[in-house]
Amino acid sequence: MSDIGTRTPATPSAPVSVHDLDLPVVPLDARDGTRDETAEIYHSLSAESWIARSQIGFSILHYDDVTAILRDKRWHNAVAKLPELRGITDPAFIDRPPSILAAEGDLHVRLRRLVAKAFSPREADRLRPFMRDVVHDLVDDVAAAGRADVAVDICEPYPIPIICELLGAPREDWQLFSRWAEDVLRIFNGTALDELDVIKQAQLELNDYVREMIARRRSDPREDLITQLIAAEEEGDRLSTEELVSMVNAVIVGGTDTTRNQLGCAVGVFCDHPEQWALLAERPELAPQAVEEVMRYFGAVRGTGRFASEDIVYRDILFPAGTFVFPSLASANFDADVVADEGGVNTFDITREPVKGRTQMTFGSGIHYCLGASLARAELQEALPILARRMPDLAVDGEIEWKPQTVAIFGAEQLPVTFTPSVPRS
Numbered sequence: 001m002s003d004i005g006t007r008t009p010a011t012p013s014a015p016v017s018v019h020d021l022d023l024p025v026v027p028l029d030a031r032d033g034t035r036d037e038t039a040e041i042y043h044s045l046s047a048e049s050w051i052a053r054s055q056i057g058f059s060i061l062h063y064d065d066v067t068a069i070l071r072d073k074r075w076h077n078a079v080a081k082l083p084e085l086r087g088i089t090d091p092a093f094i095d096r097p098p099s100i101l102a103a104e105g106d107l108h109v110r111l112r113r114l115v116a117k118a119f120s121p122r123e124a125d126r127l128r129p130f131m132r133d134v135v136h137d138l139v140d141d142v143a144a145a146g147r148a149d150v151a152v153d154i155c156e157p158y159p160i161p162i163i164c165e166l167l168g169a170p171r172e173d174w175q176l177f178s179r180w181a182e183d184v185l186r187i188f189n190g191t192a193l194d195e196l197d198v199i200k201q202a203q204l205e206l207n208d209y210v211r212e213m214i215a216r217r218r219s220d221p222r223e224d225l226i227t228q229l230i231a232a233e234e235e236g237d238r239l240s241t242e243e244l245v246s247m248v249n250a251v252i253v254g255g256t257d258t259t260r261n262q263l264g265c266a267v268g269v270f271c272d273h274p275e276q277w278a279l280l281a282e283r284p285e286l287a288p289q290a291v292e293e294v295m296r297y298f299g300a301v302r303g304t305g306r307f308a309s310e311d312i313v314y315r316d317i318l319f320p321a322g323t324f325v326f327p328s329l330a331s332a333n334f335d336a337d338v339v340a341d342e343g344g345v346n347t348f349d350i351t352r353e354p355v356k357g358r359t360q361m362t363f364g365s366g367i368h369y370c371l372g373a374s375l376a377r378a379e380l381q382e383a384l385p386i387l388a389r390r391m392p393d394l395a396v397d398g399e400i401e402w403k404p405q406t407v408a409i410f411g412a413e414q415l416p417v418t419f420t421p422s423v424p425r426s
């Protein structure tokens with residue numbers, strides 16, 4: 001495997017700038033395809049180099065480099081530059097305090113420390129019975145027909161009640177949250193500039209709602225995330241109201257589209273592997289392994305972005321301050337080092353034992369590692385075995401329609417399936 005492309009001559013001691021390297025180029029449609037198409041592109045790029053030139057920066061392709069860059073605090077989250085990258089100049093998007101995803105340094109450490117307990121595996125476990133009820137209710141609506149659009153009927157609605165239950169928002173407001181989540185998330189799409197008014201309106205409504213909720217919980221504490229975040233305190237430090245609002249935003253932005261699309265990617269993969277679906281139905285205790293394998297094999301978040309906060313030399317290459325890199329989580333997951341067996345990275349196997357120190361990368365790595373990973377794992381671990389048991393003989397009915405390249409989080413738009421009908425629960 002060659003290392004990097006041809007270098008233009010440089011002085012012997014000075015590291016060569018990444019901009020002067022002759023590198024393979026990531027095709028424009030690298031993210032716009034099914035799992036196998038994406039794998040093929042990244043396998044061939046990775047075989048040539050650990051780094052490739054992309055539209056506005058450089059894609060990082062190998063597992064070790066992806067983790068090294070995500071763990072190096074000099075690389076800052078590109079989400080902070082998102083308005084700039086999208087050509088957005090509206091102060092409503094630029095002058096607000098950074099969300100946890102965009103925060104760095106001491107501010108990020110402080111925010112993470114204050115909220116860590118509220119996102120522990122124990123807190124996620126508390127919601128498992130609720131998650132099971134939500135999935136069963138969704139399957140009940142389609143069980144008798146033996147036919148469903150899994151993306152629309154199951155994946156799309158699934159995370160909203162859970163986020164609402166987590167936050168302490170009542171059932172009658174689920175639809176509101178669903179709309180706000182959808183609209184606020186448009187900021188990550190390539191089409192954000194055309195949709196600023198919709199995004200801004202949703203953001204205002206959501207923030208007002210959350211501020212009201214915070215005021216109510218201050219006088220009437222409950223057993224929910226908002227109450228926990230209000231109470232969160234470390235050495236006399238607390239989250240301000242605006243930080244609380246920003247955190248709730250981060251939970252809605254981070255915790256809805258990700259989970260629903262990951263569930264869709266999972267079901268799409270299982271449709272191609274009916275024997276694994278039957279195995280999961282028969283052995284629900286495999287759910288934790290199945291979730292890790294699905295996220296390795298076909299993660300809904302295929303990559304993230306970082307920019308150099310200062311001049312950085314990595315692997316003897318200079319990345320001048322401001323350079324954008326895009327650690328490809330999908331490509332890292334396709335790295336042969338991530339699996340131990342002969343079957344290799346393109347075998348989907350829910351009984352696969354994880355390789356120590358080589359966890360799947362779809363939750364990221366380093367300081368911005370997904371705050372909601374325990375919750376997301378619980379959601380998927382509860383949903384998949386129920387679906388496998390109640391939707392036996394699952395098969396794609398027609399064609400899966402995958403999302404376009406402009407979306408930040410990949411998944412199925414439409415996933416029509418048939419399965420053996422059953423009687424809904426009474």
Ligand code: HEM
Pocket residue numbers: 077100101102112250251252254255256258259262300301304305362363364365367368369370371372373375376
């Ligand atoms: C399968 C579902 C999910 C996937 C694949 C996922 C993926 C990710 C990834 C890759 C990151 C890191 C981004 C980066 O480094 O630039 C991240 C961060 C984050 N996620 Fe998730 N996520 C999921 C579910 C959730 C849920 C359910 C929540 C909340 C309840 C959540 C909240 C967050 C937050 C707040 C961050 C920012 C953390 C920080 O910057 O310190 N995520 N997620």
